[in-house]
Amino acid sequence: MELKEKLVSSFMAFEDTVDVHSPIHDIRTEAIKTFETEGFPTKRQEAWKYTSLNSVLKHDYSVFPKQENEIEFKDVKKYFIHDIDAYKIIFIDGKYASHLSQTTHDGIDVCLMSSALSKPKYRLIIENYFNKIASKDGLSSLNTAFSAEGAYIHIPKNKLVQKPIQIIHFSTGNEAALMLQPRNLVVVDENSHVQIIERHQSLTDNPVLTNSVTEIFTNKRAIVDYYKIQNDRESASLIDNTFVNQKQESLAKVHTFSFGGKLIRNNLNFYQNGERIDSTMKGITIIGNKQHVDHNTLVHHIEPNCESHQDYKGIFDDSSTGVFNGKVVVEKEAQKTNAFQANNNILISDKASINTKPQLEIFADDVKCSHGCTIGQLDESAMFYLRSRGIPEKEARALLMFAFSNNVLDSVKIPEVKNRITKIIANKLGVNIGFDL
Amino acid sequence: MSKYTEDDLREELKTKEYEYGFYTDIESETFPVGLNEDIVRAISKKKEEPEWMTEWRLEAFKAWKEMAEPDWANVKYKKPDFQAISYYSAPNSKPKYDSIDEVDPELLATFEKLGISLDEQKKLAGVAMDVVVDSVSVATTFKKTLAEKGIIFMSISEAIKEYPELVKKYIGTVVPQKDNFYAALNSAVFSDGSFCYIPKGVRCPMELSTYFRINQAGTGQFERTLVIADEGSYVSYLEGCTAPSRDENQLHAAVVELIALDDAEIKYSTVQNWYPGNAEGKGGVYNFVTKRGLCETNAKISWTQVETGSAVTWKYPSCVLKGDNSVGEFYSIAVTNNYQQADTGTKMIHLGKNTKSTIISKGISAGKSQNSYRGLVQISSRADNARNFSQCDSLLMGNECGAHTFPYIEAKNKSAMIEHEATTSKIGEDQIFYCNQRGIDTEKAIALIVNGFSKEVLNKLPMEFAVEAQKLLEISLEGSVG
Numbered sequence: 001m002e003l004k005e006k007l008v009s010s011f012m013a014f015e016d017t018v019d020v021h022s023p024i025h026d027i028r029t030e031a032i033k034t035f036e037t038e039g040f041p042t043k044r045q046e047a048w049k050y051t052s053l054n055s056v057l058k059h060d061y062s063v064f065p066k067q068e069n070e071i072e073f074k075d076v077k078k079y080f081i082h083d084i085d086a087y088k089i090i091f092i093d094g095k096y097a098s099h100l101s102q103t104t105h106d107g108i109d110v111c112l113m114s115s116a117l118s119k120p121k122y123r124l125i126i127e128n129y130f131n132k133i134a135s136k137d138g139l140s141s142l143n144t145a146f147s148a149e150g151a152y153i154h155i156p157k158n159k160l161v162q163k164p165i166q167i168i169h170f171s172t173g174n175e176a177a178l179m180l181q182p183r184n185l186v187v188v189d190e191n192s193h194v195q196i197i198e199r200h201q202s203l204t205d206n207p208v209l210t211n212s213v214t215e216i217f218t219n220k221r222a223i224v225d226y227y228k229i230q231n232d233r234e235s236a237s238l239i240d241n242t243f244v245n246q247k248q249e250s251l252a253k254v255h256t257f258s259f260g261g262k263l264i265r266n267n268l269n270f271y272q273n274g275e276r277i278d279s280t281m282k283g284i285t286i287i288g289n290k291q292h293v294d295h296n297t298l299v300h301h302i303e304p305n306c307e308s309h310q311d312y313k314g315i316f317d318d319s320s321t322g323v324f325n326g327k328v329v330v331e332k333e334a335q336k337t338n339a340f341q342a343n344n345n346i347l348i349s350d351k352a353s354i355n356t357k358p359q360l361e362i363f364a365d366d367v368k369c370s371h372g373c374t375i376g377q378l379d380e381s382a383m384f385y386l387r388s389r390g391i392p393e394k395e396a397r398a399l400l401m402f403a404f405s406n407n408v409l410d411s412v413k414i415p416e417v418k419n420r421i422t423k424i425i426a427n428k429l430g431v432n433i434g435f436d437l
Numbered sequence: 438m439s440k441y442t443e444d445d446l447r448e449e450l451k452t453k454e455y456e457y458g459f460y461t462d463i464e465s466e467t468f469p470v471g472l473n474e475d476i477v478r479a480i481s482k483k484k485e486e487p488e489w490m491t492e493w494r495l496e497a498f499k500a501w502k503e504m505a506e507p508d509w510a511n512v513k514y515k516k517p518d519f520q521a522i523s524y525y526s527a528p529n530s531k532p533k534y535d536s537i538d539e540v541d542p543e544l545l546a547t548f549e550k551l552g553i554s555l556d557e558q559k560k561l562a563g564v565a566m567d568v569v570v571d572s573v574s575v576a577t578t579f580k581k582t583l584a585e586k587g588i589i590f591m592s593i594s595e596a597i598k599e600y601p602e603l604v605k606k607y608i609g610t611v612v613p614q615k616d617n618f619y620a621a622l623n624s625a626v627f628s629d630g631s632f633c634y635i636p637k638g639v640r641c642p643m644e645l646s647t648y649f650r651i652n653q654a655g656t657g658q659f660e661r662t663l664v665i666a667d668e669g670s671y672v673s674y675l676e677g678c679t680a681p682s683r684d685e686n687q688l689h690a691a692v693v694e695l696i697a698l699d700d701a702e703i704k705y706s707t708v709q710n711w712y713p714g715n716a717e718g719k720g721g722v723y724n725f726v727t728k729r730g731l732c733e734t735n736a737k738i739s740w741t742q743v744e745t746g747s748a749v750t751w752k753y754p755s756c757v758l759k760g761d762n763s764v765g766e767f768y769s770i771a772v773t774n775n776y777q778q779a780d781t782g783t784k785m786i787h788l789g790k791n792t793k794s795t796i797i798s799k800g801i802s803a804g805k806s807q808n809s810y811r812g813l814v815q816i817s818s819r820a821d822n823a824r825n826f827s828q829c830d831s832l833l834m835g836n837e838c839g840a841h842t843f844p845y846i847e848a849k850n851k852s853a854m855i856e857h858e859a860t861t862s863k864i865g866e867d868q869i870f871y872c873n874q875r876g877i878d879t880e881k882a883i884a885l886i887v888n889g890f891s892k893e894v895l896n897k898l899p900m901e902f903a904v905e906a907q908k909l910l911e912i913s914l915e916g917s918v919g
Contacts, residue, residue: 046509335836350851351818352851354846355845355848358844358859360840360842362833363838365835365838367833367862369859370858370860371857371859372856372857374857
């Protein structure tokens with residue numbers, strides 16, 4: 001049976017497991033209808049021109065994991081940013097793992113989507129924010145239809161959250177193939193500040209497909225700092241749909257570090273509903289083998305005096321493919337917009353390829369919008385310089401590549417996250433240097 | 438001095454009527470409206486074409502029937518009714534003239550209004566004209582001079598009769614019949630166009646030029662141009678268009694094929710000024726053109742275009758860099774005003790080693806127009822050391838217009854070097870102030886700035902054309918550019 005039919009037919013069974021009387025019942029029912037008409041995207045759609053989902057959709061994914069799985073902290077410690085104190089929301093095969101987690105209701109809410117959807121005290125927030133900005137395309141609708149679990153984060157006014165929040169999804173491979181649909185909601189009220197780290201990790205080589213939707217709301221002058229670490233096994237694929245709705249003077253930053261996984265598609269959408277907003281999205285992609293990473297970004301400038309910055313670096317080895325499709329839309333009311341977009345790529349292998357499409361749609365005249373995009377190689381004279389000083393070729397190459405991607409790391413505010421990314425990069429480039437330069 | 442502001446300019450632009458809008462009343466022989474196999478056969482018969490050509494057209498027609506009109510371009514318009522168009526129209530005064538004196542005087546007057554008096558052109562050194570009114574070539578000058586060098590420059594229908602082996606060998610090799618909807622339509626019904634062949638090692642002594650005009654109400658114009666530069670030759674080809682005012686939308690679906698064999702160079706320049714519709718966006722020409730060039734080893738093709746007219750433009754002059762060390766260039770100025778829509782750009786397909794391409798695109802939008810750049814740079818896995826530089830700049834005048842950029846970049850070779858940059862800006866208050874302060878009035882200042890913005894491209898045009906191009910910028914944008 002095709003995955004689409006399987007999902008549609010298991011929706012009834014899914015509905016039985018959750019509260020049919022909850023207010024989002026109608027939203028779910030509506031969403032499954034949308035998915036039924038839209039289906040999975042194909043290469044014929046402009047936004048999916050360079051990414052085919054066929055290879056990841058062919059598995060017979062089980063939609064509901066049958067049993068609860070226990071894993072010990074010591075086995076998975078390495079996947080945590082464990083050297084800092086943090087709130088933790090951990091899921092194993094889509095189910096909440098309380099023994100690994102550390103949630104809180106002390107002034108702020110860092111807890112579960114399942115309880116937020118069912119408990120009356122969260123009803124107002126859910127009504128105001130849930131599924132309000134997620135797009136109505138096939139994949140997001142599919143997630144909405146099956147939305148039951150995920151992270152729920154609500155930071156009330158004037159709070160500086162002292163510790164970062166880590167969200168980690170483990171999959172154990174107890175199922176032959178597993179499809180996960182985590183749903184996260186982040187609401188940050190006026191003047192508050194929060195840092196979030198998200199990771200998806202498969203523990204075996206059984207195929208996993210994650211179709212995640214995250215909605216982020218930054219109200220007046222709020223600051224959200226979001227880090228996505230994507231270093232999964234090559235059996236796991238991830239479709240990440242993130243929607244950020246910003247109010248005036250807020251600042252939202254999303255860093256995406258893509259090093260692993262079979263196929264990764266990042267749909268990152270920013271909507272600027274207010275003046276003097278700053279949106280930043282940055283990413284480093286270093287992949288090899290037959291990996292495929294697709295960054296699809298949208299910044300919608302709706303009101304005047306806003307800024308957006310995009311900086312994506314990619315290094316592609318072996319038969320890997322990279323895609324960057326960045327779209328900046330400036331509405332005619334959005335005068336004095338300052339939008340900047342850069343996408344730089346290095347191809348290391350003859351079989352690797354990169355498709356990039358930095359797209360501008362501008363309807364206002366008094367704006368500064370620019371984009372730059374390059375594809376090139378490492379500078380041979382720089383290589384020679386390093387080699388002539390006794391640095392072996394591999395290390396010299398790694399140093400240059402690290403330098404190439406370094407300015408994305410500059411804006412990472414949590415030192416431990418920066419260290420971890422540096423280590424992953426060193427590991428990925430096959431060198432044993434710390435880059436503590 | 439009264440202050441001339443951007444608002445004044447905008448007002449002026451809105452009310453500016455198409456200066457070249459007039460209609461010559463020449464008796465035309467026009468086919469009944471509609472398109473079917475019989476019409477295709479009739480066109481072919483009318484042009485006394487050989488059997489293979491008729492078959493070739495029919496093949497294209499069959500393919501066309503299966504195709505759907507593309508809608509991916511960033512333009513909105515009422516789709517033309519292909520059954521409501523007459524597919525053939527020729528000026529009635531036949532047979533062909535031997536000298537310019539025999540040409541219908543009314544026709545000559547038309548050219549005079551356009552500022553291209555044939556007599557004058559004849560005298561002007563170095564420009565040969567193959568004038569196309571509607572669809573049949575009525576006058577060809579300087580043919581003898583060219584013939585001495587062995588250069589063939591004639592209408593394509595003549596070429597089909599006189600040099601069938603050349604036409605047969607090359608037609609459809611760069612733009613196949615089934616390439617796209619409009620190319621297929623053109624292949625089926627093309628009425629005339631130019632054919633040019635430069636023999637081995639010959640440097641064409643003059644700029645070759647044709648003027649296209651759409652004249653007959655309700656007749657679409659389907660031009661077919663084929664330029665072949667044999668090994669080591671050079672040619673510079675100019676194409677310029679102006680069309681009379683007409684209220685219903687006219688369709689222009691041309692195909693241009695360039696073939697540059699080893700070490701050859703083709704420079705193809707276009708000034709396009711079809712009727713853009715009036716200030717309310719009524720009328721205007723639909724310009725759906727397929728232009729493509731093929732470069733063999735060490736060959737070079739350079740496209741330069743100034744697009745100021747047409748209600749809807751859909752045009753991507755492309756280079757297929759097949760041979761090693763071949764070079765492709767694209768320089769473009771696209772100006773849109775009122776309700777004009779332009780979706781234009783280029784495709785650079787790098788197949789050979791050490792191939793190079795340069796793209797400079799300048800878009801100027803005013804009024805309620807939409808101006809898009811859409812380009813593709815593709816580096817195949819065998820194209821070692823390919824190099825591309827692209828720059829797309831947009832200038833917006835007023836906040837009712839839009840500028841869009843859709844660059845597609847696909848690299849499959851690690852030695853590729855690709856750079857792409859795009860900027861969007863408006864005419865700065867400080868720039869205007871600077872000029873004012875030095876005694877240059879605002880109108881002049883805007884003209885200067887627009888001219889400076891497009892200079893990189895204007896410079897690439899041959900002398901004769903650069904002057905005309907500046908004139909066209911004037912008409913499209915304001916009274917005193919230049």
